[in-house]
Amino acid sequence: xxxxxxxxxxxxxxGFQTAxxxxxxxxxxxxxxxxxxxxxxxxxxxxSKGFPLGTQDRESxxxxxxxxxxxxxxxxxxxxxxxxxxxxxxxxxVASGARVSYHKLxxxxxxxxxxxxxxxxxxxxVLYLRSLDEAxxxxxxxxxxxxxxxxxxxxxxxxxxxxxxxxxxxVTVIEALxxxxxxxxxxxxxxxxxxxxxxxxxxxxxxxxASQVSGANRRATGxxxxxxxxxxxxxxxxxxxxxxNGGLAQQAGLSTSNGIAVNEYLETQDEAIFAIxxxxxxxxxxxAGARLRLESxxxxxxxxxxxxxxxxxxxxxxxxxPWFWTDQFDIKxxxxxxxxxxxxxVTRGSAESRKLSVFYFKGGRLSxxxxxxxxxxxxxxxxxxAAGTPLTPEQAADESVELRKLAPKSTPEQVR
Amino acid sequence: xxxxxxVSHTGDRKEIDVPVGTTVMAAALKNGIDGIVAECxxxxxxxxxxxxxxxxxxxxxxxxxxTEEAVLEIAAIERQPNSRLSCQIKVTEDLDGLIVVMxxxxx
Numbered sequence: 001x002x003x004x005x006x007x008x009x010x011x012x013x014x015g016f017q018t019a020x021x022x023x024x025x026x027x028x029x030x031x032x033x034x035x036x037x038x039x040x041x042x043x044x045x046x047x048s049k050g051f052p053l054g055t056q057d058r059e060s061x062x063x064x065x066x067x068x069x070x071x072x073x074x075x076x077x078x079x080x081x082x083x084x085x086x087x088x089x090x091x092x093x094v095a096s097g098a099r100v101s102y103h104k105l106x107x108x109x110x111x112x113x114x115x116x117x118x119x120x121x122x123x124x125x126v127l128y129l130r131s132l133d134e135a136x137x138x139x140x141x142x143x144x145x146x147x148x149x150x151x152x153x154x155x156x157x158x159x160x161x162x163x164x165x166x167x168x169x170x171v172t173v174i175e176a177l178x179x180x181x182x183x184x185x186x187x188x189x190x191x192x193x194x195x196x197x198x199x200x201x202x203x204x205x206x207x208x209x210a211s212q213v214s215g216a217n218r219r220a221t222g223x224x225x226x227x228x229x230x231x232x233x234x235x236x237x238x239x240x241x242x243x244x245n246g247g248l249a250q251q252a253g254l255s256t257s258n259g260i261a262v263n264e265y266l267e268t269q270d271e272a273i274f275a276i277x278x279x280x281x282x283x284x285x286x287x288a289g290a291r292l293r294l295e296s297x298x299x300x301x302x303x304x305x306x307x308x309x310x311x312x313x314x315x316x317x318x319x320x321x322p323w324f325w326t327d328q329f330d331i332k333x334x335x336x337x338x339x340x341x342x343x344x345x346v347t348r349g350s351a352e353s354r355k356l357s358v359f360y361f362k363g364g365r366l367s368x369x370x371x372x373x374x375x376x377x378x379x380x381x382x383x384x385x386a387a388g389t390p391l392t393p394e395q396a397a398d399e400s401v402e403l404r405k406l407a408p409k410s411t412p413e414q415v416r
Numbered sequence: 417x418x419x420x421x422x423v424s425h426t427g428d429r430k431e432i433d434v435p436v437g438t439t440v441m442a443a444a445l446k447n448g449i450d451g452i453v454a455e456c457x458x459x460x461x462x463x464x465x466x467x468x469x470x471x472x473x474x475x476x477x478x479x480x481x482x483t484e485e486a487v488l489e490i491a492a493i494e495r496q497p498n499s500r501l502s503c504q505i506k507v508t509e510d511l512d513g514l515i516v517v518m519x520x521x522x523x
Contacts, residue, residue: 043457323461416492
């Protein structure tokens with residue numbers, strides 16, 4: 001394997017998008033896209049939604065068919081692990097021993113599941129969900145399970161709980177913090193989703209953690225809670241977050257903290273090496289420059305496009321607006337901006353009407369909007385936040401104030 | 417099998433056989449149509465599968481939802497009365513010959 005050109009490590013959303021955007025930008029040099037998973041690049045969001053539910057199959061979640069990579073002269077190396085980066089010689093080494101040289105290196109190495117560290121966590125029947133292989137296993141096991149305990153009331157845990165309940169399973173979600181998704185959404189949204197889940201037959205227990213997974217014949221049979229109670233289970237799913245893959249960068253002497261450290265151009269301290277997506281910690285323009293590591297499609301795809309532009313000579317600071325969604329039962333939660341650190345919230349609509357938006361303010365400035373069945377609040381909200389359009393909490397709370405009239409006429413590029 | 421005709425902003429036409437039930441977006445990705453990006457994967461979050469639908473077929477399409485209308489607000493090329501998101505158009509026998517024109521840019 002020889003290359004030069006651009007080497008991309010990681011075949012997730014960020015890696016795929018970098019390769020696709022480089023070619024779309026007219027880049028003529030070799031592109032090598034290397035990933036550990038033995039699959040062509042695929043979308044992760046459906047893995048906890050349509051895929052286990054059975055509404056989306058494997059083929060439908062591939063970003064592009066296999067032919068796309070040969071048609072665009074992208075050397076896709078799937079099922080191969082990069083073991084080292086030689087920054088002086090500008091090459092990477094893969095597990096089989098081969099070297100691939102680079103002019104630019106893009107680390108889109110993603111993250112791995114945070115593992116449950118209690119007795120019994122290794123028992124058969126304790127599953128995680130991040131990769132396609134894990135999703136295939138989950139789907140198979142779910143079909144033969146009756147009682148499911150989900151550890152972690154975050155996005156992935158709740159999406160899987162919704163899937164399992166929709167398929168008629170008995171489901172309990174346990175969350176260590178006092179409310180669902182509490183790191184990212186305000187109380188009215190947590191409460192809405194608590195009611196949504198309990199209304200669909202899911203049992204939700206907040207403020208307790210798992211202290212043990214009990215088992216028999218090496219198989220999980222239940223989860224022992226910090227409260228002392230035991231929940232019987234024939235399937236335990238753990239969704240307690242992810243840990244960025246910083247090892248490769250760290251070994252190469254690059255700075256890592258909560259992820260691989262990059263500047264506003266998404267460059268590591270080595271100007272030939274970028275880091276993007278779930279693995280990268282960057283100064284976020286929409287959080288007053290605070291260093292964030294975001295785990296989302298938007299972040300991966302937009303950072304990839306920023307880097308692809310830089311590689312073809314259009315180097316500009318990364319300034320895309322963060323946005324996110326989650327699907328649970330028949331509800332889509334749409335999120336725009338960064339709510340972290342908010343000091344005030346106001347709402348529009350109501351939980352009773354199942355049309356609700358929460359507007360987050362920090363120091364009087366609109367920083368984020370979470371919307372349920374109010375899609376215009378979300379989309380117009382993206383424009384408002386991206387453009388920094390002034391909006392007072394009073395205006396946000398007043399339904400008679402039409403957000404569309406306040407928004408900039410032309411849509412800022414950062415929102416797409 | 418119904419045909420869908422994809423027309424680039426410069427007027428290049430590609431005719432694709434699309435199985436009933438497949439979206440206009442998914443068929444584009446599968447068949448190497450470059451003018452459709454579909455960044456969010458078809459869940460009405462991103463506007464990068466925006467198309468202009470030939471007037472003759474507009475009335476045959478199911479109406480837009482509030483969600484689709486909202487997404488069209490952020491399209492890279494300003495929406496027109498015949499704008500749709502191709503992820504929301506499932507091909508039916510009745511749509512045989514559907515012509516969609518792709519905008520100059522999706523981002």
